[in-house]
Amino acid sequence: MVTGMFSAKIYHMEQQEILVLDGTQGFLPGTAAIQRICSRGLGVGLDRVILFTGTEQHPSFRAYTTDGVETELTSADMRVLARSQYDIEVRFTNYFIGVLRELDAAAEEQATA
Template sequence: MDGTQGFLPGAAAVRLLMHRRHGVGTDRLLVFTGSEEVPSFAAFTPEGEQQELTAADYAVLSRSKEDYELRLTNGFVERLRAVDAERLVCAG
C-alpha cells in the first residue's frame, strides 16, 4: 500500500481492511512510507498494530517483481475513514 498519497488508514481502518470477511483478508499489510530516494515501509498486523519489518517481509519485498493493485470502492474507503474517526472520538 502506498502511504505517501491519499488516505493512510489508522489502526481501526487497518483492522477492517485486513478482516477476512469484511475486508481483503490478509495476514500482514506493508505500507510504503518513503520516497524513491529513500524507500521505507511500515508493517501492520491484522489487529492494527504497527511492527518493524521482519526478515519474511523483506523477502516478500525482494521477490516481488510486479506491482499489485487493489482498488477499493469509494464506499469502502469511506467506511475505513468512518471507523478511524469513530475511534478518535472514543479516544478523545
C-alpha cells in the same frame, strides 16, 4: 457509480497474505482501517499490511498486524518488498476508503472520550 480507486497489491509469502499499500497516495490507514482491511468477513482478509510511507529517493515502510498494531518488518516482509511482480492486485473504491476513514475517526474519537 465508482468514481475512483486506490490500488494495492497482495503477496503470498510463507503461508501469509500480505497487503502492500502506497500510503503516499492520499490515504494512510489507521488502526481501525487496518483491522477492517484485514478482516476475512468485512475486508480483504489478510495477515499483515505494509505501508509505503517514503519517497522513491528515500523509501520507508511500516508493517502492521491484523490488529492494526505497528511492528518491525520481518524477513518475510523484506522478501515481499524485494519481489518485482505481484500476486494479486486489489482496488479499493472511494466508498470503501470513506468507510475506512469513518472507522478511524470513530476509533480516535472513542479513544479520546
